[in-house]
Amino acid sequence: MFKEKxxxxxxxxxxxxxxxxxxxxxxxxRANASVQKASAGRGMHRLVAAALxxxxxxxxxxxxxxxxxxxxxxxxxxxxxxxxxxxxxNKKILTASLQHDYVLLDDVINVLTGGAARDDAFVSDQEAPxxxxxENITYTETEDGAIDPEYSVTNTQHIDVDEADVxxxxxxxxxxxxxxxxxxxxxxxxxxxxxxxxxxALPQKEQTEGGVRQTNIESxxxxxxRLVLIxxxxxxxxxxxxxxxYDITHRDNPQKVKSLLQSGAAETTRVVDGxxxxxxxxxxxxxxxxxxxxxxxxxxxxxxxPGLCPAEDIALLPQPKxxxxxxxxxxxxxxxxxxxxxxxxxxxxGVYANTKNIYATSAxxxxxxxxxNVVRFAINRGQITxxxxxxxxxxxxxxxxxxxxxxxxxxxxTSQTVKSSADGNYVFGVxxxxxxxxxxxxxxxxxxxxxxLAPGERVYSVRFMGDIGYFVTFRETDPLFSVDxxxxxxxxxxxxxxIPGFSNYLHPYDEGLLGLxxxxxxxxxxxxxxxxxxxTSDPTDVTEAHTLVLDARYSDALYDHKAVLVDVEKNIxxxxxxxxxxxxxxxxxxxxxxxxxxxxxYGARGLYIDDVFYLCTREWVQMYTLNxxxxxGRVDLN
Amino acid sequence: xxxxSLRTNDAGQDFxxxxxxxxxxxxxxxxxxxxxxxxxxxxxxxxxxxxxxxxKAQPRFQSAEHCKAWLLRVTLxxxxxxxxxxxxxxxxxxxxxxxxxxxxxxxxxxxVLALPAKYRTVIHLFYYEGxxxxxxxxxxxxxxxxxxxxxxxxRKMLRISMEGENEYV
Numbered sequence: 186m187f188k189e190k191x192x193x194x195x196x197x198x199x200x201x202x203x204x205x206x207x208x209x210x211x212x213x214x215r216a217n218a219s220v221q222k223a224s225a226g227r228g229m230h231r232l233v234a235a236a237l238x239x240x241x242x243x244x245x246x247x248x249x250x251x252x253x254x255x256x257x258x259x260x261x262x263x264x265x266x267x268x269x270x271x272x273x274x275n276k277k278i279l280t281a282s283l284q285h286d287y288v289l290l291d292d293v294i295n296v297l298t299g300g301a302a303r304d305d306a307f308v309s310d311q312e313a314p315x316x317x318x319x320e321n322i323t324y325t326e327t328e329d330g331a332i333d334p335e336y337s338v339t340n341t342q343h344i345d346v347d348e349a350d351v352x353x354x355x356x357x358x359x360x361x362x363x364x365x366x367x368x369x370x371x372x373x374x375x376x377x378x379x380x381x382x383x384x385x386a387l388p389q390k391e392q393t394e395g396g397v398r399q400t401n402i403e404s405x406x407x408x409x410x411r412l413v414l415i416x417x418x419x420x421x422x423x424x425x426x427x428x429x430x431y432d433i434t435h436r437d438n439p440q441k442v443k444s445l446l447q448s449g450a451a452e453t454t455r456v457v458d459g460x461x462x463x464x465x466x467x468x469x470x471x472x473x474x475x476x477x478x479x480x481x482x483x484x485x486x487x488x489x490x491p492g493l494c495p496a497e498d499i500a501l502l503p504q505p506k507x508x509x510x511x512x513x514x515x516x517x518x519x520x521x522x523x524x525x526x527x528x529x530x531x532x533x534x535g536v537y538a539n540t541k542n543i544y545a546t547s548a549x550x551x552x553x554x555x556x557x558n559v560v561r562f563a564i565n566r567g568q569i570t571x572x573x574x575x576x577x578x579x580x581x582x583x584x585x586x587x588x589x590x591x592x593x594x595x596x597x598x599t600s601q602t603v604k605s606s607a608d609g610n611y612v613f614g615v616x617x618x619x620x621x622x623x624x625x626x627x628x629x630x631x632x633x634x635x636x637x638l639a640p641g642e643r644v645y646s647v648r649f650m651g652d653i654g655y656f657v658t659f660r661e662t663d664p665l666f667s668v669d670x671x672x673x674x675x676x677x678x679x680x681x682x683x684i685p686g687f688s689n690y691l692h693p694y695d696e697g698l699l700g701l702x703x704x705x706x707x708x709x710x711x712x713x714x715x716x717x718x719x720x721t722s723d724p725t726d727v728t729e730a731h732t733l734v735l736d737a738r739y740s741d742a743l744y745d746h747k748a749v750l751v752d753v754e755k756n757i758x759x760x761x762x763x764x765x766x767x768x769x770x771x772x773x774x775x776x777x778x779x780x781x782x783x784x785x786x787y788g789a790r791g792l793y794i795d796d797v798f799y800l801c802t803r804e805w806v807q808m809y810t811l812n813x814x815x816x817x818g819r820v821d822l823n
Numbered sequence: 824x825x826x827x828s829l830r831t832n833d834a835g836q837d838f839x840x841x842x843x844x845x846x847x848x849x850x851x852x853x854x855x856x857x858x859x860x861x862x863x864x865x866x867x868x869x870x871x872x873x874x875x876x877x878x879k880a881q882p883r884f885q886s887a888e889h890c891k892a893w894l895l896r897v898t899l900x901x902x903x904x905x906x907x908x909x910x911x912x913x914x915x916x917x918x919x920x921x922x923x924x925x926x927x928x929x930x931x932x933x934x935v936l937a938l939p940a941k942y943r944t945v946i947h948l949f950y951y952e953g954x955x956x957x958x959x960x961x962x963x964x965x966x967x968x969x970x971x972x973x974x975x976x977x978r979k980m981l982r983i984s985m986e987g988e989n990e991y992v
Contacts, residue, residue, distance in 0.1 A: 187931060187950065187981065188950045190930035190931045191930075191931050191932065191935065191946070191950045191951055192950070192951055193930060194925065194929040194930055194931060194932035195854050195932070195951050197922065197929070198850075198853070198854050198857060198925075198932075199850045199853065199854075200850060200853050200867065200870065204867060205845075205849055206847070207848075208849070208867075208870065208871055208874070209841075209842060209845055210843050211871070212842075212845060212871075212874050212875065212878065213841065213842060215875060215878055216840065216841050262982045373912075551888055
């Protein structure tokens with residue numbers, strides 16, 4: 186009967202608990218105010234309603250923001266005294282307001298239509314004296330004294346800071362991860378004779394005494410004779426993020442050494458000088474109990490032994506915005522031991538760092554405008570110290586929007602006025618976007634800036650190269666801006682190049698700048714994947730030297746910089762499209778030429794060792810000659 | 824010291840603190856507001872408005888039924904304002920997850936969404952809240968004969984859109 190069905194349908198319509206909690210908080214506030222003031226006439230700020238799409242909220246990689254509650258009084262950064270203090274702070278924030286992430290709608294649209302996913306960066310300080318090169322890519326001598334082969338490495342933002350990936354090589358072996366299968370295959374790279382020497386399979390679901398443990402391998406590093414798997418884990422309804430370290434001295438017999446995890450959801454990891462930095466976000470929820478600090482303090486899990494992050498390693502930000510911690514753990518890879526950890530209470534997602542600093546950022550809204558809060562941790566061989574906090578208007582696109590050079594922290598952001606939804610859960614942009622470049626000193630105080638650039642457009646890609654920064658904005662055309670950053674107190678726009686379409690990813694190439702993006706017509710409707718080579722020898726007059734629009738409509742490389750292989754010397758620009766893996770070459774007179782079209786399947790990565798090109802997917806590895814891409818053979822991984 | 828949030832009137836009835844009323848009726852209000860506006864965020868906004876008005880007016884009720892009716896009446900008034908505002912017209916084009924979800928997954932709600940606002944209201948008050956035609960007339964401030972014919976037309980439209988389902992509505 187209709188009545189029954191209609192009733193049942195309605196029972197599924199309800200306010201989310203969080204919305205209710207927040208509304209109730211506001212109502213009680215109002216009720217108390219009206220009782221105290223004995224007047225019912227004070228007009229409450231009219232809550233503005235708007236429609237937003239929830240379905241695309243989580244997991245998109247969009248920037249998240251926190252709602253600002255009535256804050257406990259902390260005027261400057263200090264360490265927590267003890268766990269009771271943390272309990273009180275969490276309690277205050279949680280009962281006062283809503284504990285949740287919300288998504289900035291335009292960033293989500295950005296992700297869906299062509300912007301890059303939120304990511305985070307380690308940017309090396311190009312001026313750092315004595316900066317060592319990650320062992321991963323050093324030429325080392327083999328036992329018989331020969332020099333190791335020459336090989337490609339993960340396309341990281343900078344060479345001294347390694348980023349985890351699904352495929353790795355150390356020049357002799359290739360390591361591939363099939364995420365869905367929880368399996369790592371180790372292959373001896375030997376041209377046509379390449380073969381699998383061992384496999385590591387982590388049980389994705391195991392029954393232990395304490396309960397079910399679910400583990401997913403996200404990515405990995407290879408550092409010397411250690412294989413570091415970056416994993417997320419669910420155990421007893423708590424989430425963890427961290428590393429499982431294997432000894433691969435004998436490549437055909439990997440041995441698990443230790444599992445080092447920390448509370449929270451995955452943010453990112455980096456390796457600097459043999460130290461693994463793990464960054465996670467840990468949220469406290471209403472279920473905390475005062476006499477059980479593990480319900481409101483981050484846990485460090487070594488194999489099965491839990492320990493709490495010591496109070497003195499927990500820094501309290503002034504006016505913490507939410508009951509969340511950013512947890513930074515440092516692990517020495519060779520010995521699989523913890524060096525240090527630092528949590529910040531009140532900060533959230535978005536991490537940017539270099540060999541000396543980790544910058545944790547969180548997007549929020551103040552005075553109806555988007556802002557980014559920045560916290561700087563100094564890192565030194567695994568020691569982590571909270572050093573400074575600051576704020577910048579607007580929000581960055583991804584890791585490449587930030588950079589530190591000569592002690593100056595630079596950021597390109599997109600700003601917009603926002604309006605909040607009734608429950609405060611969502612904001613969406615109104616009015617024009619504008620873009621800006623901001624430069625801050627080591628205390629995260631503003632040194633210089635340029636604002637109101639390209640109004641009505643938003644940043645699509647950024648690349649900092651020393652004193653010059655390049656960024657691309659887009660609405661219908663793609664202005665590529667070049668900015669002179671040599672004087673941090675007075676940054677200057679040097680030039681602006683307008684071309685159709687946009688670049689999602691900018692990569693320094695020889696003496697120019699390679700752009701990988703999409704073509705678009707005059708109405709902003711996107712066409713095919715586009716390669717652009719910009720001539721930047723004169724930053725005041727950047728020109729597009731060559732361009733090529735492909736038939737392909739999509740590439741992973743547009744959203745994940747690790748999916749593209751660029752090697753000037755070998756003349757390779759390699760990436761997967763929705764159809765194939767393509768390799769382009771570039772010549773200053775001829776422009777882009779297609780060197781090879783190779784079959785691929787999901788998540789393909791290209792790499793080379795000596796004169797062999799390896800195309801690695803989760804199912805197989807296929808070998809080709811590096812010169813002509815003639816097929817040499819194939820290894821199946823199942 | 825007496826609890827400042829409780830006041831009594833001459834008949835000895837308490838003005839109940841908003842917390843309790845909210846816990847009990849927030850979803851009820853939300854469901855009517857959503858049926859009216861077809862818009863999750865607007866409906867949430869209305870819920871807030873209704874309970875704010877409760878705090879401001881401090882009404883006393885003879886019974887739970889009386890309380891609920893008061894809240895629903897206020898909901899109808901609040902949603903009347905929002906239905907007509909330029910703000911809503913401007914933003915109505917943006918996707919609303921709940922609406923989409925109901926269109927795809929519900930048994931009959933999707934079809935109800937297709938009805939005009941007045942018909943959705945009477946359908947909701949009649950079939951979900953269980954009010955009689957007379958009671959609906961009092962809540963909405965219309966004659967019961969009007970309510971009757973609205974209900975009749977709404978049923979007709981639903982039967983048409985549910986063809987093949989032989990519903991005794």
